[in-house]
Structure formats: C-alpha cells, structure tokens
Amino acid sequence: MRKMLQVVAISAALGLLHAGPASAQNRVTYKSAKTETSYYQMGVQIAEAMKAGTKGDIIVTLEESQGSTQNVMEVRARGGDYVFTAPPPLVESAQSGSGPFKDKVDPKFTEIRALFPIPSLTMHFVARGDKGINSMADLAGKTVLLGKGTFGATEGEKYLKLFGLEGKVKLADAELSNAVGALKNGQIDAFVTAGSWPAPNVIEAAASTGVTVISLTDAQVKETGREKLTIPAGTYAGQKAPIQTTSLPVVAYATTAMKDDVAYALTKTFWQQKAAMSSGAAWWNGVDQSLMPAITGKIHPGALRYYKEAGFKLNPSQM
Template sequence: MQLKTLAAVAATLVASASLAGAQERITYKSAKSGSSYYQMGVEIAEAVKAGTDGGMIVTIEESQGSVQNVMEVRARGGDFVFTTPPALVGLAQSGKAMFEGKGDPAFDEIRALFPIPSLTMHFVMSEASGVKDLASLEGKTILLGKGSFGATEGEKYLKLFDLIDKVTLADAELSNANDALKNGQIDGFVTAGSWPAPNVIEAAASTGVTVLSLSDEQIAQTGRTKLVIPAGTYAGQDAEITTTSLPVAAFTTTKMTDEVAYELTKTFWEERARMSEVAPWWAGVDPALMETVEVKFHPGAIRYYDEAGIALSDAQK
C-alpha cells in the first residue's frame, strides 16, 4: 500500500515537472475582437502567463460567436479552450435547436473548467424619463440595437410583459445609445454584457440613469438566472439591481490532459482577485457562480475544486 502511495506521488511530481519544464500552449476562443469577452480573454492570457511564470501561454483567437465555438471542438485538439453559455453545450449534446442535424460525438467530450462573467441584462433609463420600473416604460422610446443577445432578449421581455406595442423602438445601433440618451432622442436602452458594463458606466457618469430591477416573479417568467448587481456599481446607484443573466463559462474537451486542466483552472482562480483590481467584472466571479455551470467538469478541474473545498454537484462530476 505504501509503495502504491509513493508511486502515485512520484507520478504527480513527474507530471508537474513536465508541465513546468516545457511551455504549454493554449488556444482560447471567445468572441469578436473589440468585445468585452474578447478583452476578458486577453486578461486571462496575461494572468495565466504571470501565474505560471511563463510556463503556460494562452493565445487569443477571435470568434464569431458561441455556436461557432462549440462547433469547432469537432476539429480541435487538447490545447483548445472556448467560451459559451452552458445551455448551448446541453443543446449541442442533445442535438437540439441550432444543433439539430449537426450532432457529433465530440460534443459529448466537452468539459467545463471555470465560470466567467455572465451576460447580464441592463434596462438603462435616463433620469429625465422618470422611469423606475418596467411597467413605466409605456409611451417611452427604447433602443434595443440589432443582432445581439441583448437586443433579442430585450425584445423577448417587452413581448413577455405586454410592452412591445406600448413603446417606440428606436432604429439605431447600440453604439449610438449614449449620445442618443444624452440628446433626448431616446428615453433608455437595453444592453447585455458583463457587469459593470462600460456603456452603462459612461451613461451613468455623463447623463444620469436608472438601471431597472425586475421582480422575482418577472425573473421567473423570463426563465433566466437571477443576478444581483451590488449597490454603488454605477454612479448614482444607491440600491442593488436585481436582473437576469445568462451564465457563461470556459470549456475544453477530454482531449486536454488532466494536469493542464488542473493548472489552468488553479491559476485562473488564484489570479482572479488581481484580475478584478484591473477589470471590475472579475469581482462578480466567485464560487457561488459554479452552480450555474450545469455541465460535467474536466477531471483536472475537479481535482482543483476538491483541493479548494469548492463543492460540485453529482451532475458536474
């Protein structure tokens, strides 16, 4: 028994020495360049390089979206890491929705590593509009933007709460939202992204805004995950904002070795606090977010969570 234990320790030391002795390269595919999620990838790459003393190098790859990221696991190797909402992994593995007729055994090999900031809904209204809740949107002009998750989700909520025919939808790009708000062309806009969201920070500082909260009943109707944005996140925000979110996580496949998955996961969590000092959106990532990743985790990641005392559900193991 003692010899077996010594052999296991020796094997672990050899694996660790192997990782330390040779530079491990990872490809991280997230989102379009210029987006907040692409910037998060850059921050992760810098953190991993610093946290492993250059032993692990992460190269960022631009992506056209989460569906493409999932599809690419069919042709990628053990160095591939990508981001997507966990719900999309479930759809891929069951061959539903956008993955109907496109099933592949590779999808069953997808494994989670760690959560990253969630896509968080923001209903942003100018102070001048006087709007304090969703019911007060009637008669107002709202900018949803086009083609983004936030635009699709915002339209869904307006229909869900019987507001779609009671508001005027501005025909403009979301990139023009702050100017339009400042000039009084719109009363508010809807955006989805990690919090604190840069465009909401700008609007709060320059125009003065109210970010609307949803009731627990409204959140339940949307079918999304509840998220609370702490008071003081945005200028003039004295109370918590209760809203909805779509969890997002970093994934790989079983092709990645246990040791690499362990080191990558461990380094991410150990560097997260320092990352949050530079980019506040990392402050919203904590062990409580783990339960939103309803996908099996990589064995190497599970090893780290066991060591760190972070509980995983049976479905995540």
C-alpha cells in the first residue's frame, strides 16, 4: 500500500511538472491615461480581453498615467513586462532627443517597439445645434471652451490660429470636464475635445442638448498636418452626415526586453478579441488594418510573427 501511494505521488508530481509550462502565467503592466478618460476604460477592456483570450495565461494590471510623455519616460526604469500607450510621433521624439525629450536622451528609448494600434485621438469641434455653427468660420464671435493641459486644448488652439480665428473667439476659462453642463446652460457656444470616437462627452452633449460636430474641409485637414479621419453618419444623436476631422494615431508599445512569445500572445489576442471588445464599446470599430501604416517605428519581433501569420501588410521600415 505504501509503495502504491509513493507511485501515485511520483506520478502526480510528474504530471504537475509536465503541466507547468502550459499553465505559466505572464503578468503585464499596462499604463495609458488618467482613470476618468476613455483610454483608461480601453485599458480595462484590454485587460479583460487578455485574461479571457489566453484563459488566464496573461494577466494585465492597469496603472493610471498623467499622459503619454510620462509613459515613454518610464521606459528607462521598467522591464520586459511594461506595456504603454503613446502617439508614434512622441516615440520618435524620444528616440531622436527632440521635443519634450530634449536633453533627456536615454539608450532605452531605442528599444521601444510597437505591438498594436488602439483608437486614435480624434478632434471634435462640438457646437450647440441652435447656434447656426456649421463651419470653423462660424465660430467667430462665439464662446469656445478648449480646456487646459490636454492634447485637444493644444491642438484646438493651433487650429484656431491656422484658420484665422485667433482673437475672434472668446475662450472660456473652465475645465473640459465642465463642457457639457456649460454648453447645456448656454455659458458656452462650443467646446473642443480630443479622444476616441464615439467620445463619451460628445454622446452626452448630443443627447442632452443637440449639437453640431463641425466637419473640416480637405484644405483645412491638409493645413493641420494631421491624419484625416471620417466619423460615420449616425455616430452621434442627430448626426445625419459623416464628419470629416483629424486624428493622431495611438499605439500600444513594449520594449525589446519583452519576450517574443509574450509580445506574440498579446498582439494575437488583441486582434482576436477586438470584435468582442467592439460589442462593448463602439470606439474599437475604428481600429482595423488601415491603422497599421500609422506605426512609423519598428514593431516588436513577437508581434511581427503574428502579423506575418495573419497576412497583415507591413512596411519594410516596421520590421
């Protein structure tokens, strides 16, 4: 009897050893944005998708971030389990030591590699529907809320200058979080926001107040130097026609310190789970293979393996 128990114990131990590699769990830290933003909610969805798609083999822990610059800077002190989001031009700045990374060059910046695109930062110029504002020119003489310290605020200010509206628009001194209430109460005529589409604050404004989201002309889009993006008709309440605007691509990145198998699993699971994520949040509908050219730097070797298997078209500079 004792001998039989020993045999059973040894067999069980061998079984556990055999099962070990297949059930190995990889923990990944995902750093994106502030908790109140849509990009943080995307991180929640990605974490859930990774757990479901890998049957728990990949566990993603979310970290709040103060912005993309911080995300990139933290590469210097992070290891192979670090995933973060940023616009590709910002990563280029880090690698060239320009912009916010001037005099902050670090060898680890050269190790940054892309995994997959996420919803782009999309510009929205949102006006009250009863103010007769149908173009950028119609904003002249109106009160506009840009917000402070955000990509949308900086970009919105840039567009007002580009389109000859500097000094012709009254800028509201308020936070973007107050935009919907201020629009509804008539304190402002329009606000500017940048985020994924559909944008939660634009959905709320359209439902509660009735809004016009201004379309840019082809010439205006070209003048901004940004990517052209079309928001489909019907995205917001009362929106009968497509909206032409601009966007800044956003990508999930890791570094060469991440194991190829982990990068492969993250990328494969993301694309396989995207349809399920889209059923829970429409902003994932804007993510498809057409965003791949926006990845201007190199793609992680593990992610590359998936893209080649799946037949994605890639540029030589991405490999």
